[in-house]
Amino acid sequence: xxxxxxxxxxxxxxxxxxxxxxxxxxxxxxxxxxxxxxxxxxxxxxxxxxxxxxxxxxxxxxxxxxxxxxxxxxxxxxxxxxxxxxxxxxxxxxxxxxxxxxxxxxxxxxxxxxxxxxxxxxxxx
Numbered sequence: 603x604x605x606x607x608x609x610x611x612x613x614x615x616x617x618x619x620x621x622x623x624x625x626x627x628x629x630x631x632x633x634x635x636x637x638x639x640x641x642x643x644x645x646x647x648x649x650x651x652x653x654x655x656x657x658x659x660x661x662x663x664x665x666x667x668x669x670x671x672x673x674x675x676x677x678x679x680x681x682x683x684x685x686x687x688x689x690x691x692x693x694x695x696x697x698x699x700x701x702x703x704x705x706x707x708x709x710x711x712x713x714x715x716x717x718x719x720x721x722x723x724x725x726x727x
Contacts, residue, residue, distance in 0.1 A: 604628035604716050606697045611721030618725075619685045624697030624718055626678040634700040634713055636673055636680035640693035640723075650695065651682060664690075689727035694720040 610622040626633060637652025637660075651661045651671035659671055670683040680697065697718035702708055 604630050604699075604701050604703070604714070606699055606716055606718035608695065608697045608718045608721040611695060611723045613724045613726070614687055616688060616725055616727070618687050619683070620687065620723060622682040622684070622695055622697075622721060622723075624680045624699075626699055626701070626716075630701045630703050631705060631708055632702045633675075633678060634702065636697070636699045638671065638680070638682045639696045639698055640691075641696070641720075642690075642693040645693075647696070652698070653680065684723070687723075687725045689725045692723060692725050694722050696720045 605627050606624055608622060608624045610620060612620060614620050633655065635652050635654050638650040639647050640650050641647040649662055650665055651669055653659045653671050653673045655675060668686045673680045699716050700713040701716050702713050
């Protein structure tokens with residue numbers, strides 16, 4: 603069983619910064635992608651940023667230049683540094699990972715998608 607545990611959410615004033623952390627634990631062979639999604643009230647969950655094992659990064663247009671994703675592959679952790687926060691960034695932020703659970707999965711090139719429980723980021727207007 604693989605678990606993702608997020609931390610670092612909270613209330614921050616517009617223009618402020620927050621850093622989210624996510625730690626993967628459990629039994630697995632490797633992790634392909636790690637990333638962050640968010641879901642605002644009455645909206646669908648959307649990609650914020652994701653990073654591959656090799657370091658390839660994708661950002662949503664809405665956060666490009668303000669947010670920075672990074673990853674510690676040795677510690678199985680991913681971070682999201684959020685600067686210049688805006689009220690529209692208010693959402694529950696979810697950590698996501700594509701886990702390779704065992705060697706059979708390596709051979710068959712399959713992965714399991716795992717989600718964290720979410721952490722709330724609030725930027726008041």
